[in-house]
Amino acid sequence: MYLRAISFLQQQAREYVSSQDLADQLHLKSPQIRKDFSYFGAFGVKGTGYHVDTLIGRIRDILKLSSIQKAALIGAGRLGKALALYPGFGMYGFEIVEIFDSSPQKIGKKIGNTKIKSINDLGDMEEQGIRLAILAVPSEAAQEVADRLVESGIRGILNMAPCYITVPKRVRVQTIDIAMELGILPYYV
Amino acid sequence: MYLRAISFLQQQAREYVSSQDLADQLHLKSPQIRKDFSYFGAFGVKGTGYHVDTLIGRIRDILKLSSIQKAALIGAGRLGKALALYPGFGMYGFEIVEIFDSSPQKIGKKIGNTKIKSINDLGDMEEQGIRLAILAVPSEAAQEVADRLVESGIRGILNMAPCYITVPKRVRVQTIDIAMELGILPYYV
DNA sequence: CCTTGTGAAAAACTTCACAGCC
DNA sequence: GGCTGTGAAGTTTTTCACAAGG
Numbered sequence: 286m287y288l289r290a291i292s293f294l295q296q297q298a299r300e301y302v303s304s305q306d307l308a309d310q311l312h313l314k315s316p317q318i319r320k321d322f323s324y325f326g327a328f329g330v331k332g333t334g335y336h337v338d339t340l341i342g343r344i345r346d347i348l349k350l351s352s353i354q355k356a357a358l359i360g361a362g363r364l365g366k367a368l369a370l371y372p373g374f375g376m377y378g379f380e381i382v383e384i385f386d387s388s389p390q391k392i393g394k395k396i397g398n399t400k401i402k403s404i405n406d407l408g409d410m411e412e413q414g415i416r417l418a419i420l421a422v423p424s425e426a427a428q429e430v431a432d433r434l435v436e437s438g439i440r441g442i443l444n445m446a447p448c449y450i451t452v453p454k455r456v457r458v459q460t461i462d463i464a465m466e467l468g469i470l471p472y473y474v
Numbered sequence: 475m476y477l478r479a480i481s482f483l484q485q486q487a488r489e490y491v492s493s494q495d496l497a498d499q500l501h502l503k504s505p506q507i508r509k510d511f512s513y514f515g516a517f518g519v520k521g522t523g524y525h526v527d528t529l530i531g532r533i534r535d536i537l538k539l540s541s542i543q544k545a546a547l548i549g550a551g552r553l554g555k556a557l558a559l560y561p562g563f564g565m566y567g568f569e570i571v572e573i574f575d576s577s578p579q580k581i582g583k584k585i586g587n588t589k590i591k592s593i594n595d596l597g598d599m600e601e602q603g604i605r606l607a608i609l610a611v612p613s614e615a616a617q618e619v620a621d622r623l624v625e626s627g628i629r630g631i632l633n634m635a636p637c638y639i640t641v642p643k644r645v646r647v648q649t650i651d652i653a654m655e656l657g658i659l660p661y662y663v
Numbered sequence: 664c665c666t667t668g669t670g671a672a673a674a675a676c677t678t679c680a681c682a683g684c685c
Numbered sequence: 686g687g688c689t690g691t692g693a694a695g696t697t698t699t700t701c702a703c704a705a706g707g
Contacts, residue, residue, distance in 0.1 A: 503700065503701095505699080505700065505701070506699065520705075520707055521706070521707045522707070
């Protein structure tokens with residue numbers, strides 16, 4: 286969450302940032318931010334703030350984002366295609382190196398520079414250094430594909446389908462349910 | 475959050491569900507769920523559980539999802555297109571009735587049955603009964619478009635761009651930062 | 664026996680307040 | 686004067702435990 290805001294500052298070529306500045310931008314309270322950063326180890330400069338580059342480096346380290354993270358995309362539908370070409374992953378050092386789909390019409394075609402492979406050719410992800418997968422398949426298929434991903438050695442899944450999937454606890458799942466996020470808005474308006 | 479899980483049960487033609495069943499499915503504790511439901515007013519049947527249809531109706535009422543909610547989509551890029559045709563909105567009673575973009579090449583074309591209009595033709599949304607907007611534009615444009623949406627009477631914005639946007643507090647913003655969600659996975663793996 | 668609804672206890676999180684340093 | 690780092694206070698959320706009902 287912080288990375289986004291701080292990367293923005295980095296682009297602005299700003300050298301230091303105070304907890305108050307960040308609090309305003311992120312709509313948080315400043316002691317909150319200082320506490321969070323203090324868990325990373327203290328490196329703020331009293332009277333000045335936090336060194337932006339140091340801060341980014343520290344957060345990347347903690348999130349294990351210092352090196353390029355390879356990811357596989359499953360599902361080359363509309364959403365899959367949008368994700369495959371989504372420019373936002375770059376900031377976090379993600380690279381989609383494989384795309385899989387089950388539809389014979391799509392297999393063999395390319396999205397960007399990546400060829401779509403058959404989901405049946407999902408090899409050993411761990412061996413290829415791919416630890417993350419993005420699941421952009423229909424809900425009905427999500428659990429089955431997740432099972433295969435787990436088998437292939439995937440360690441983290443970003444699930445874009447509006448359903449829960451069950452995995453061994455060594456695998457982490459993060460679900461984004463777009464409709465649900467929209468669904469909470471009417472309550473507040 | 476509950477709607478998704480419970481709608482699933484409804485499809486399974488299950489009549490009653492216990493807090494324990496839901497807890498297992500959602501990876502929560504059962505008293506949590508009972509407490510949440512008790513805020514909606516007590517309607518559980520002791521020894522049996524909650525009536526699924528009643529539960530769904532009650533949640534829809536609270537979230538103001540009982541009637542169709544019209545939404546406008548801004549941005550007809552790859553992500554916008556995927557969202558326009560995303561089938562998941564139906565479950566929550568959302569309908570995308572307008573699509574806007576700034577690119578002259580896209581204006582006039584159709585996505586599904588909806589014609590893409592110029593962002594400059596963004597009329598009075600409130601008058602048209604459109605209270606929600608989905609923002610699928612680049613980060614650089616997000617704030618500017620959000621300002622125009624606010625002006626047009628929009629009350630809730632689902633922001634798909636990886637940035638914060640500032641709006642008057644009568645307007646509610648919900649941001650989905652896809653890359654950020656993926657970004658937290660490496661920390662856990 | 665199974666399940667709800669809820670007060671009380673525990674835990675987690677947030678905010679405040681201020682000493683210490685630049 | 687401005688800002689960090691942090692213990693203490695306050696608040697919210699989560700969990701437990703159990704009475705009461707079908």
